Amino acid sequence: MNLDHVYSQLTIKTGAKLALVVLDGLGDIAIAGQGEITPLEAAKTPNLDRLVVAGCAQGRMTPVAPGITPGSGPGHLALFGYDPLEYEVGRGVIEALGLGVELKAGDVAARANFCTLDSQGIITDRRAGRIPTEVCEELCALLAGKIRRVGSKGAEVEVIIKPGKEHRFVVIFRGEGLEGPLTSTDPNREGLPIGNAQPEDDKSPAQKKTSRAIAEFYKKVLPLLAGQPKANGFLLRGIAHQPHIPSFAERYQLRAACLAVYPMYKGLAQLVGMTKIEGPQSLSEQFERYLAEYDNFDFFFIHYKYTDKAGEDGNFEAKRKAIEDFDAALPILLRKRPDVLAITGDHSTPCPLRGHSWHPQPVLIHSKFSGSDKLERFTETGANLGSLGVFDAKYLIRLMQANARMFDKFGA
Amino acid sequence: MNLDHVYSQLTIKTGAKLALVVLDGLGDIAIAGQGEITPLEAAKTPNLDRLVVAGCAQGRMTPVAPGITPGSGPGHLALFGYDPLEYEVGRGVIEALGLGVELKAGDVAARANFCTLDSQGIITDRRAGRIPTEVCEELCALLAGKIRRVGSKGAEVEVIIKPGKEHRFVVIFRGEGLEGPLTSTDPNREGLPIGNAQPEDDKSPAQKKTSRAIAEFYKKVLPLLAGQPKANGFLLRGIAHQPHIPSFAERYQLRAACLAVYPMYKGLAQLVGMTKIEGPQSLSEQFERYLAEYDNFDFFFIHYKYTDKAGEDGNFEAKRKAIEDFDAALPILLRKRPDVLAITGDHSTPCPLRGHSWHPQPVLIHSKFSGSDKLERFTETGANLGSLGVFDAKYLIRLMQANARMFDKFGA
Numbered sequence: 092m093n094l095d096h097v098y099s100q101l102t103i104k105t106g107a108k109l110a111l112v113v114l115d116g117l118g119d120i121a122i123a124g125q126g127e128i129t130p131l132e133a134a135k136t137p138n139l140d141r142l143v144v145a146g147c148a149q150g151r152m153t154p155v156a157p158g159i160t161p162g163s164g165p166g167h168l169a170l171f172g173y174d175p176l177e178y179e180v181g182r183g184v185i186e187a188l189g190l191g192v193e194l195k196a197g198d199v200a201a202r203a204n205f206c207t208l209d210s211q212g213i214i215t216d217r218r219a220g221r222i223p224t225e226v227c228e229e230l231c232a233l234l235a236g237k238i239r240r241v242g243s244k245g246a247e248v249e250v251i252i253k254p255g256k257e258h259r260f261v262v263i264f265r266g267e268g269l270e271g272p273l274t275s276t277d278p279n280r281e282g283l284p285i286g287n288a289q290p291e292d293d294k295s296p297a298q299k300k301t302s303r304a305i306a307e308f309y310k311k312v313l314p315l316l317a318g319q320p321k322a323n324g325f326l327l328r329g330i331a332h333q334p335h336i337p338s339f340a341e342r343y344q345l346r347a348a349c350l351a352v353y354p355m356y357k358g359l360a361q362l363v364g365m366t367k368i369e370g371p372q373s374l375s376e377q378f379e380r381y382l383a384e385y386d387n388f389d390f391f392f393i394h395y396k397y398t399d400k401a402g403e404d405g406n407f408e409a410k411r412k413a414i415e416d417f418d419a420a421l422p423i424l425l426r427k428r429p430d431v432l433a434i435t436g437d438h439s440t441p442c443p444l445r446g447h448s449w450h451p452q453p454v455l456i457h458s459k460f461s462g463s464d465k466l467e468r469f470t471e472t473g474a475n476l477g478s479l480g481v482f483d484a485k486y487l488i489r490l491m492q493a494n495a496r497m498f499d500k501f502g503a
Numbered sequence: 504m505n506l507d508h509v510y511s512q513l514t515i516k517t518g519a520k521l522a523l524v525v526l527d528g529l530g531d532i533a534i535a536g537q538g539e540i541t542p543l544e545a546a547k548t549p550n551l552d553r554l555v556v557a558g559c560a561q562g563r564m565t566p567v568a569p570g571i572t573p574g575s576g577p578g579h580l581a582l583f584g585y586d587p588l589e590y591e592v593g594r595g596v597i598e599a600l601g602l603g604v605e606l607k608a609g610d611v612a613a614r615a616n617f618c619t620l621d622s623q624g625i626i627t628d629r630r631a632g633r634i635p636t637e638v639c640e641e642l643c644a645l646l647a648g649k650i651r652r653v654g655s656k657g658a659e660v661e662v663i664i665k666p667g668k669e670h671r672f673v674v675i676f677r678g679e680g681l682e683g684p685l686t687s688t689d690p691n692r693e694g695l696p697i698g699n700a701q702p703e704d705d706k707s708p709a710q711k712k713t714s715r716a717i718a719e720f721y722k723k724v725l726p727l728l729a730g731q732p733k734a735n736g737f738l739l740r741g742i743a744h745q746p747h748i749p750s751f752a753e754r755y756q757l758r759a760a761c762l763a764v765y766p767m768y769k770g771l772a773q774l775v776g777m778t779k780i781e782g783p784q785s786l787s788e789q790f791e792r793y794l795a796e797y798d799n800f801d802f803f804f805i806h807y808k809y810t811d812k813a814g815e816d817g818n819f820e821a822k823r824k825a826i827e828d829f830d831a832a833l834p835i836l837l838r839k840r841p842d843v844l845a846i847t848g849d850h851s852t853p854c855p856l857r858g859h860s861w862h863p864q865p866v867l868i869h870s871k872f873s874g875s876d877k878l879e880r881f882t883e884t885g886a887n888l889g890s891l892g893v894f895d896a897k898y899l900i901r902l903m904q905a906n907a908r909m910f911d912k913f914g915a
Contacts, residue, residue: 120874123558127875151890155913156506157898158905159513162914175914176504185915329915444872447912449905451890471890472877481562481892 095342097501098489104344107495110381110391110429111488113170113356114417115163116399116440118151118452118471119410130401130410130442131453132470136418139434139469142425143455146463150479151451151471152487154438160449166437167359171392172343172488173336180362181271181331187261188358190253194333199264199271199301201288201330205230205322206258212284212324217277219258219322228254230322234312241307242266248304262327264304270297271331273305285309288330305330338364339390343492348384350377351394360392374416378423385427393424402440410442431458431494433487434469451481458494507754509913510901516756519907522793522803522841523900525582525768526829527575528811528852530563530864530883531822542813542822542854543865544882548830551846551881554837555867558875562891563863563883564899566850572861578849579771581896583804584755585748592774593683593743599673600770602665606745611681611713613700613742617642617670617734624696624736629689631670631734640666642734646724653719654678660716674739676716682709683743685717697721700742717742750776751802755904760796762789763806772804786828790835797839805836814852822854843870843906845899846881863893870906 119129126133143149154161155175164185165175183200194200205219205227231254241264242248248266255261273288288305290298305327316323339347349360349367357367368384371377374395381391395417401409424432435454438447453474466473479490492498531541538545555561566573567587576597577587595612606612617631617639643666653676654660660678667673685700700717702710717739728735751759753776761772761779769779780796783789786807793803807829813822836844847866850859865886878885891902904910 120872121558121877123556123875127558127877151892156509156901157894158901158910159509160905160910160912162912165914176506176509179504180914182915441872441874448872449902449910450874451892471874475876475888475890475892481890481894 098498099342101498101501102344102492103497103499105495105497106389107430107497108385108389108391109345109431109491109495110393110424110433111170111491112393112395112424112432112434113167114395114398114414114434114436116402116438116447117436118439118441118448118450119402120439120441120443120450121471122443125443129471130407131414132472133407134411134414134418136414136468138418138421138425140467142421142457143466143469145457146461147455147457147466147469148461148479149453149455149464149466149469149474149477151474151481152435152454152484153451153481154484158449160447161438162447163355163437164359167356169484170435170437170487171339171363172485173363174485178334178336180334182329183261183271183331184333185355186255186329187253187263188362189355190255190261191354191358192251192253192261192263194263194358195265197265197269197332199269199330199332201262201327203260203262203325203327204258205260206324206326207321208285208324214278214281214283214285214324216321217281217326221257222322224254224256226322227256227258227260230316230319231260234315237315238308238311241304241311246300250308258322262308264301264308266304268297269301269304269332270295271301273298273302273330275326275328275330277326277328285324285326288327301330333362336363340364343390343488344497345390346388347390347392348388349392349394350380351392352377353394353396356394365392374420375423378420381424382427391429398436399440402442403446405442405445407442431456431491433491435487454479454487456490456494460494460496510910511754513910513913514756514904515909515911517907517909518801519842519909520797520801520803521757521843521903521907522805522836522845523582523903524805524807524836524844524846525579526807526810526826526846526848528814528850528859529848530851530853530860530862531814532851532853532855532862533883534855537855541883542819543826544884545819546823546826546830548826548880550830550833550837552879554833554869555878555881557869558873559867559869559878559881560873560891561865561867561876561878561881561886561889563886563893564847564866564896565863565893566896570861572859573850574859575767575849576771579768582847582849582899583751583775584897584900585775586897590746590748592746594741595673595683595743596745597767598667598671598741599665599675600774601765601767602667602673603766603770604663604665604673604675606675606770607677609677609681609744611676611683611742611744613674613739615672615674615737615739617672618736618738619733620697620736626690626693626695626697626736628733629693629738633669634734636666636668638734639668639670639672642728642731643672646727649727650720650723653716653723658712662720670734674720676713676720678716680709681713681716681744682707683713685710685714685742687738687740687742689738689740697736697738700739713742745774748775752776755802755900756909757802758800759802759804760800761804761806762792763804764789765806765808768806777804786832787835790832793836794839803841810848811852814854815858817854817857819854843868843903845903847899866891866899868902868906872906872908
């Protein structure tokens with residue numbers, strides 16, 4: 092019997108309020124000789140501590156599979172309860188979401204970057220000397236102004252171009268009957284010409300159509316870049332369409348709202364059909380808005396970026412501070428305590444690694460029925476001792492639903 | 504998406520050195536009234552303790568599935584990262600490996616044992632009164648001298664006979680177009696005649712050919728044994744060919760060496776394509792050889808048998824001593840510390856059970872990125888508190904690869 096089907100059959104609407112607070116990249120590792128302590132352990136978190144003592148179940152979560160370090164896409168899909176091995180989101184789509192592009196069903200998105208070509212069309216620098224962001228913005232504006240669509244009449248494909256940082260940008264192809272994935276045009280090393288974006292499935296007419304649209308796009312763009320000293324070519328990678336993902340509302344019987352500041356997380360939430368709430372620019376504002384929207388939704392995804400940022404910088408103190416800032420804001424959320432509150436990360440971003448990692452992130456569930464693990468704090472080492480054990484992140488939302496009494500008994 | 508495929512796609516060669524030290528049957532159980540302590544807890548392990556304090560992640564591993572007690576074959580396949588439910592190795596193959604037979608692709612191996620038949624060919628003792636090993640060796644030499652092959656010209660099948668302990672031996676059939684599995688010739692109780700080795704898939708010509716070869720083998724052997732007082736018949740079980748297993752080198756992008764003393768473990772390592780390093784007869788010698796071969800391989804499987812032996816004998820003191828002997832030798836290995844070191848068992852062999860068991864074995868991973876679980880020792884009870892939780896043994900090597908930074912990020 093399919094497990095998702097079982098969950099779905101057992102689901103009861105209860106009107107309970109569920110809140111998932113994601114401290115991005117929360118988990119860390121203790122290193123002997125570096126104090127053997129993590130930022131979460133070092134942080135003063137009186138409000139979180141009170142919540143733990145009030146009764147929490149703790150554990151750790153494997154974001155994708157043992158040893159696998161997830162990107163933000165798979166990390167969040169798992170938190171939203173979608174197996175990231177089953178629901179893959181292409182890099183182009185993630186980048187487009189990250190730049191705030193409102194993707195529509197059927198859109199094909201590609202990561203793009205400017206590159207340098209010699210007179211023979213051979214790539215001499217795959218990153219166009221890392222041109223300044225301003226130059227990238229100018230060039231994208233130029234291209235966007237001149238090229239709005241490709242394809243012939245009746246089979247037109249709209250083209251959307253958005254600049255990113257330095258040499259990076261994204262291109263979205265929008266029209267009837269488009270589909271990814273296509274192969275990259277990046278030969279992955281200098282000394283070769285730009286490749287063709289070819290269908291990965293050569294029996295797919297939609298992939299073929301997309302391939303033709305991209306070839307035509309190249310024909311239009313390259314002459315416009317011809318005079319550029321560095322950025323006279325471009326490469327496309329991660330060419331894929333927005334995948335079909337069953338909607339959050341249907342899957343969990345929950346009206347979900349996204350309270351995120353950064354575009355990528357809004358985009359990921361939108362991908363599963365959450366309502367994006369715009370406006371808040373800080374965690375306090377996000378929590379205030381949660382209070383204001385309390386009656387309008389059943390599930391709140393609240394995303395906090397700064398723990399991850401500090402981890403990526405390898406900045407222990409900044410990560411500790413980010414956690415303390417979260418703790419300081421927490422009482423706002425607790426003014427209207429959700430029936431089920433989960434606090435976790437989408438993955439670990441340990442300072443010693445300066446990047447995402449595979450280490451299971453700590454997780455806490457607080458509800459009237461979570462029970463208490465009799466721990467005094469929420470930490471990595473403490474979470475090792477919790478009643479939830481180490482489990483796959485995709486089950487978190489199911490545990491939240493269970494704590495909300497949203498599941499009927501299975502069998503008699 | 505297939506998980507093995509994902510791991511494989513993400514794999515990066517790093518040149519890191521990984522070492523897996525298997526203390527066979529390491530795990531044990533504490534019994535109230537018997538001091539409530541395990542040999543690992545009782546042992547004095549100053550070197551291991553120092554390693555733990557330097558920073559280790561600990562946990563416990565389920566060798567096959569909850570409640571399943573593995574033999575050495577499945578236990579080691581899991582440690583090598585192959586799902587033992589997917590990759591089955593016949594008992595004949597395992598026994599042949601254990602007796603040091605160098606199996607070739609396509610070989611069909613069978614566990615054999617002498618039995619006693621009455622004048623009507625009815626089995627009166629399935630173990631031939633457990634004849635002494637010397638008698639078994641003499642009989643095997645006799646048979647091996649007289650029967651080198653069966654089958655007709657152009658379709659000959661070579662026969663290899665190797666004695667084991669007491670009434671046990673193995674027979675290997677080598678030739679073109681052979682295949683297992685075949686049914687056992689052992690009726691599993693006295694009072695019945697010897698059965699026929701029949702194809703399990705009666706549409707397989709290769710199994711049919713093997714069945715005919717075995718029938719002919721019986722016709723040649725039985726007359727030679729006719730005068731024996733006890734060992735005048737024999738039974739064949741676990742008749743199977745060496746399975747196709749994807750090579751370790753290809754699967755993990757690691758050049759692997761096996762440093763084992765006992766033939767079975769060498770054989771199991773060889774089955775996945777590891778290079779057998781011959782010579783060392785003790786753990787100190789194995790570790791010395793590891794130092795000498797450090798530059799030639801990326802992965803070292805180092806097998807230590809005596810913990811299991813002591814467990815099988817129910818000898819707590821011997822098991823404690825075996826662990827202390829390991830600890831005494833450990834500094835040799837640490838002279839060239841591998842980038843990732845894992846220490847574990849292939850299963851538990853608790854003294855109170857005097858045999859293999861299903862209890863998850865403790866495991867430790869030490870690397871620059873393992874983090875520290877802040878435990879002071881490596882023990883069963885301590886491992887329960889570790890950050891790795893209880894996980895399937897087949898993922899150990901994936902965690903080792905992650906610790907070696909051998910995986911790219913999954914998704915953006």
